[in-house]
Amino acid sequence: MKQLHEVIEVPAPLEQAFRYTADFANIEQWDPGVTESQKISTGPLGPGSRFRVVVKAGLSRTAMEYVIKEFEPPHRIVLEGEGGSVHAVDEIRFTETGAGTRIDYTADISLGGLAGLAEPFMGAVLERVGRQALAGLQRALSEKGSPPAESTVRNLADRLILPGAFGFTRLGFESRKRHWKPLPEILDGRTAVVTGATSGLGRVTAERLAGLGARVVLVGRDAGKLETAREEIVRSTGNEDLRLERADLGLVAEVKALATRLKDDHPSIHILVNNAAVLPTERTVTDEGVETAFATDLLSPWLLTRLLIPRLQESAPARIVNVLSGGMYLSGLNVDDLEFENGNYDGSRAYAQAKRGLMVLTELWAEELAGTGVVVNAMHPGWADTPGVRGSLPGFYRLTRKVLRTPEQGADTIVWLAAADEAGEVSGKFWLDREPHLSAILPGTAGTQTQRERLVEELTRRAA
Template sequence: MSLYRNSVWFIKGLREYTKSGYEAAAQQFAPKELDVDVSGRCFLITGANSGIGKATALEIAKRGGIVHLVCRNKERAEAAKAEIVNETNNKEVYVHILDMSRPKMIWEFADKFQQANDKLNVLINNAGCMINRRELTEDQLETNFATNTLGTYILTTALVPLLEKCEDARVITVSSGGMLVQKLNVDDLQFEKGRFDGTMAYAQNKRQQVTMTEQWAKIHKNIHFSCMHPGWADTEAVRSSMPDFYAMMKNRLRTATQGADTLVWLAISTTGTQQPSGLYFQDRKPVSTHLLLAQTRATAVEEEKLMKSLEEKATNHKPSTT
């Protein structure tokens, strides 16, 4: 079945996820949907110093938004901020240094952010990693899982109270089309069994993010949740984590701005939030989270088990003072 999934997914990707796929889809876009002034609205973007996160921050800053860049590397974050401020003349761009693989630090960051800010209109979970060998963090968590799944879960959970203070609050998580080849596996969240494959671990994390988004939408009715696939974009992360894929596809990849288009659209337009909460978007349209006949659908019991496991792990890594 995995061969079937991978084959169908790659053919779909060549048709839809490439630059030509974006250009074809863009013919149906309504440009005015991004003609929005978001002055006074507060946006927090993780992984915002490069690639799709940076492109998204730039587009939001152009439209007057208050932009909080959450990054791991201070030097690169400050350079991204300077570039965004210089290009947009928007001075309300702020840098926060945070390692999304460290649960206690995330809890502490969220607590401090809520003390310093009276609102958060949009949370964009963009930070991610693809480590191609199994490594453990200082907290003895598998690095991909800690960053992509648990980190996203904790930051979102911790900031829900601040989001709920705002009308039209949104949480958008950057997933990946690779999740289509994965069925949710709640029995081995940290890839302790069998041979480790970083690409498949990443895809599993992205499937978990889709499930989290669907579950959050059921729980938090006052916040609009969505996730999206940026397509195959030419970013530093793709070049470093998937060198073979990049070498094969580099002439067909989307630009970071094209990859960020749906993310920006979900963050600032009113059209995306007219759709039900909890959906998965690609090129400004909700699309299926499963390939035809791929047998990747999880049961309600499995989905509930994922959320309970994440809640337990998040609680176990919560500072006593938070």
Template sequence: MELPGALSPPWWLLLLPLLALLLWATRRSSWEPRECPADLTGKTVIVTGANSGIGKCVAMDLARRNARTILACRSRERGQAAVEEIRAATGNPAVVLRLLDTGSLASVRAFASAVLREESRLDVLVNNAGITGLPFAITSEGLEQTFAINYLGPFLLTNLLLDLLKASAPARVVNVSSFRHSVGTVDTGFLTGQRRPGRYDAAYSSTKLMNVLFTAELARRLQGTGVTANALSPGVVSTGIMRHFSWTARALFGLLRPFMKSAEQGAASTIFCAVSEEAAGISGKYFDSSCRLALPSAAARDAALARKLWEASERLTGLTERE
């Protein structure tokens, strides 16, 4: 779910009808997953944050395509419930749960180690897990929690699994970003909490900008390997991601919910990047919520900034000391 953070009383009362109309107009995607014939028999996929919302819908679709589908979830209880639901709905027994907390680098390393030990291939990695509305906090590993969950954890996970992705090529990395990346800022001090983004929910927007920059630099480094990397916006989607917000924000969300995309509709752009023939061979790009190539913000296209962020991320995750 992505809800513009700038709207707060009294302005939202005046803008509510217009926003509702805009949300309704963008509910439909130009690409329909159910019309895509892609079959993933013999292939393995990982979807992070797959126990609910967009992630569960993505995992459901990939399981319907006969993929071995690994749900990477923080909660064993909610993750196992999602596994059982997806198995029952798709008839695919090769749907499994692996515990992963992207906010913990130790958890990311343990998850990646298990995947490398137990899986012979990896064809699609969907970095979907994310959070918004959390208070500022530093983790036991010295990282700011929102930036760890939304950006540094996925950065480390992807890098740890790159060799397996390359060995399985053609393979795809899909990073779920947001249209809100356009109001984000990049300061490597944000990653450790030395500095804080200043605006309302600015941490979320900044992590989503980092996701796009990471995607661009990853794609540059993957040239010639057969592995592609793309970022996308799911649009404004009705999910449970607002649970950490104030009652005012949740009330606004509730009023707009009927006009938003469902989780299934919001999953379309992720599924498009993961399986569509149209996206095959495309790398380093950003897709909008209608599954169309779009130009990200000027900051997201700054190659020097992408390299600087990558290098800082390597240091913070320990990747400069080769795993």
């Protein structure tokens, strides 16, 4: 058996350092010797929580399962790992200091089988691996990242369309993920409102934000699905600070009522995620006589955001995250036919135009709110395997299903924009995989100043 022992000091507060390190689903973010990590048990962190961790050694990969054996937050945790010929027991102690937290990490590692014969000669190698891992943890809990800058190469790939489209796939996500900085933030004391929170990207976003400690308000149309989502998120994260709001966001009256309830019930709102959307296969109108995609995908987030902006400003620093789609790239703004009343109806075009409109609003809000502590950004989840894609775009789903992202991968940038310190330093951008991308690639699709002014006028008139 080889014992490794390292001590580091980080500026992160004790609670943050413990929660981030104890959750071994995060280990791939800071240990360069780990290629994959995920929590494979349900429920909050505690004794019995299990993690799958893939460790690399040269060209080989070893899958290990770690189990929390002792759990004394926020001061001590013991994990036991087993996989291949490796057995490890990691004891991690946390002590508050005047400048942050001291982390005392001890790992007892035993090698079995043929690898065990070489164990006496591997001390230096294991020590180097241990030092690299703790150096990575120290960086994760110490360094404040800067928001990624614009890239000429990335912009060129977007304009060439096919390279940009490759980036929408699972392969694009996995390629970019290798270069990301860790996300050690916690959201205790912050309130997040997530629309469309019962399935797909919204459901994952709500769970991830709850896992970071936020109070999460789940907004959806179906009371039964909201309750199911709440139960599942509590069971997964242990965070019971969830609120449910039933509202049909296709109806102006219900959006106004929702905003009133949110302001009455929550003195502070720090995060608003406009995720709810529909992609109709045929033209329909709401009970208020408004075309469904326009009402749900554009009029609703515009109105909800406008009504909540004063509360977000009072709660600053605050974030607004608008969930868009790559289909936006193919659409401009026809402000004379926002509801597709003329010609043959195409649900994909209606959806794309609504998302283009939401990108325009993102840029306008960023200008309006500059200097107030409220940042506004839009994001593209890539091509993700969600109920909306399977139900509304069956042909696209059949063609691309082998390269579609998981909902967790699609929602990652939503969570990053809502939580990461560096994401709070930039506003008005369009993001994919934590990187800024062009918001328009075809001539005439960004919207002229006149079109932008007309859009706001039309939204104001329809919401009156």
